[in-house]
Amino acid sequence: MTENHFVLCDLEGHVAVVTINRPDKLNALDGATRGEFLGVMDELRGNPEVRVVVITGAGEKAFIAGADIGEFEGRTPVDQFRVMKAPTIFDCVDRFPKPVLAMINGFALGGGCELAMACDVRIAADSAKLGQPEINLGIIPGGGGTQRLPRLVGLGTAFRLLYTGQIITADEALRIGLVDQVVPADSLREHVMQMAGLIAEKSPVALSLIKEAVRASARTSLDEGLNQETTLFGMAFASEDKAEGVQAFLEKRKPEFTGR
Numbered sequence: 001m002t003e004n005h006f007v008l009c010d011l012e013g014h015v016a017v018v019t020i021n022r023p024d025k026l027n028a029l030d031g032a033t034r035g036e037f038l039g040v041m042d043e044l045r046g047n048p049e050v051r052v053v054v055i056t057g058a059g060e061k062a063f064i065a066g067a068d069i070g071e072f073e074g075r076t077p078v079d080q081f082r083v084m085k086a087p088t089i090f091d092c093v094d095r096f097p098k099p100v101l102a103m104i105n106g107f108a109l110g111g112g113c114e115l116a117m118a119c120d121v122r123i124a125a126d127s128a129k130l131g132q133p134e135i136n137l138g139i140i141p142g143g144g145g146t147q148r149l150p151r152l153v154g155l156g157t158a159f160r161l162l163y164t165g166q167i168i169t170a171d172e173a174l175r176i177g178l179v180d181q182v183v184p185a186d187s188l189r190e191h192v193m194q195m196a197g198l199i200a201e202k203s204p205v206a207l208s209l210i211k212e213a214v215r216a217s218a219r220t221s222l223d224e225g226l227n228q229e230t231t232l233f234g235m236a237f238a239s240e241d242k243a244e245g246v247q248a249f250l251e252k253r254k255p256e257f258t259g260r
């Protein structure tokens with residue numbers, strides 16, 4: 001892999017762990033970090049050995065404490081518009097054609113919470129804290145927070161969190177549906193890697209088709225989504241992985257999927 005400073009990447013079997021590595025700044029996302037992140041994800045996208053990606057933050061305190069607020073000072077609206085219209089880390093994760101899990105090990109605020117929301121599954125340590133505190137800076141979320149948060153937690157709860165900027169516990173995040181699981185902090189990594197390993201054993205073809213179909217559910221009508229599911233089902237049916245999966249079942253053995 002390319003040598004990076006602010007984004008580390010470790011491969012464990014078919015699982016890539018991508019770590020935002022600015023612990024002294026609570027892994028706040030500056031331009032250099034976002035650029036490195038996109039570069040790492042590009043490499044992982046094209047690497048057939050990688051079947052699942054886990055995103056986390058370095059250190060014990062933070063997943064990602066948001067955009068680097070230092071970069072806002074002196075930036076013109078036009079500069080900001082250009083930053084936001086360039087390919088974003090949020091779109092990259094959302095469209096990434098493999099499962100992406102957020103391993104939320106601490107503060108997930110602003111862009112950190114938004115990046116977690118762009119992931120497919122969110123697992124948080126019981127010590128994690130989440131929120132969209134942009135309102136306290138006189139701005140609004142710009143990484144999809146106003147769109148993904150209400151879809152996950154409903155309008156009323158989204159308004160409450162966005163209006164107040166309140167930072168909530170992992171347990172409350174679980175209760176409202178902002179995260180999918182909460183586990184003790186000291187077993188977070190083991191738990192997430194176990195889940196990632198389980199997913200990595202499945203057909204990469206079917207995984208990417210599931211992601212495409214589920215993404216459609218948030219963007220289209222039920223009828224269109226069902227049509228899309230039928231088309232994607234046809235693609236899965238034509239894959240070598242489907243032949244292997246069915247054959248393995250009939251032969252009472254474990255399938256060995258290749259992603260073809």
Ligand code: COA
Nearest residue numbers: 024025026028065066067068069070107109110111133134
């Ligand atoms: N951007 C830039 N720097 C950040 C940052 C951010 N979003 N979040 C934390 N940091 C930096 C702090 O400035 C500090 O740097 P310093 O040691 O050079 O002064 C370091 O990270 C540690 O943070 P600190 O505030 O001292 O830790 P804390 O435990 O007292 O508070 C938070 C933790 C998360 C509550 C607090 O850092 C915070 O509110 N961060 C901003 C969160 C935010 O508004 N995010 C959305 C941005 S749009």
